[in-house]
Amino acid sequence: MATQTDLEPQYVALYRATAEPQIVMVPEMTFLMIDGTGDPETGESFQRAIPVLYGLSYTVRFALKRSLGVQHKVGALEGLWWAPDMDAFRVKNGGDWQWTMMIRQPPEVSADLVEAARAELAEKKDLRRLDDTRLESFTEGRAAQIMHLGPYEAEGPTIARLHDFIHEHGGRFDGRFQKHHEIYLGDPRRSAPERLRTILRQPFLEAATATSGDR
Structure with missing residues (x-):
């Protein structure tokens, strides 16, 4: 079970x-992450990043259930935002924004499991930013x-x-x-x-x- x-x-x-x-x-938590630059409303990089992040998170979810019998809900989408010149935020200059989008993963998720899930997803879908994702710990x-x-x-x-x-x-x-x-x-x-x-x-x-x- x-x-x-x-x-x-x-x-x-x-x-x-x-x-x-x-x-x-x-505290320290583990996320699937993907980085980018530009306006989230109009930037091609952002529009490609989100389907990749969700696609890999769901593939990891199913892989974790198959391999360890652990079932979990895919977490909320989260984003880290910054700019070298913080005036870019005040004037809403989205082209200069930098971001990391991420989805929290349970502690049972390993780097090997993510790589296997990445290969599985690559066989099913052509996602151009799939190789840009990473599993990383983050302590705030x-x-x-x-x-x-x-x-x-x-x-x-x-x-x-x-x-x-x-x-x-x-x-x-x-x-x-x-x-x-x-x-x-x-x-x-x-x-x-x-x-x-x-x-x-x-x-x-x-x-x-x-x-x-x-x-």
Whole structure:
């Protein structure tokens, strides 16, 4: 009989943000990741990356069930966003955005299992960015997060509240060194924009270690 694995208890709060900012400790987790540059709305790289990430995640899911008898749900799509010049975000210059899109994997997923799943998926579909995906651990540490309700382009005021919260708690968010993290709990293909739910998360430096360029 297959065993069921889902979010471990210590991870549940990380994917259940509220409308009020809160501090969380984000431990090491493993993700399938793919990198890119450019506007997610119009960029060809982004449009090709998402089907690859989901396709490989589902293939890994079935492979894990076959090999170890472990059944799990494919996690939410997540994204890390940054830019060498953070003014690119303020003026919405999407062409300069850099990103890593990722989907969390259960601890039983190994590099060998991912490579076998990649080969299996390559035989079924012609996905040009399939070889660009990787399995990688990511530790975020202390962070602040908040739930944003509504369209992605309306995130500005919610992000401002998150920044204010970080400052009030003696921290700084430096966008040159830390990455803005979004967790997409809604599907824009099936949900009205005003009903989309997105967790916004930002790690922050302690004030004593922040630099003069902190944001």
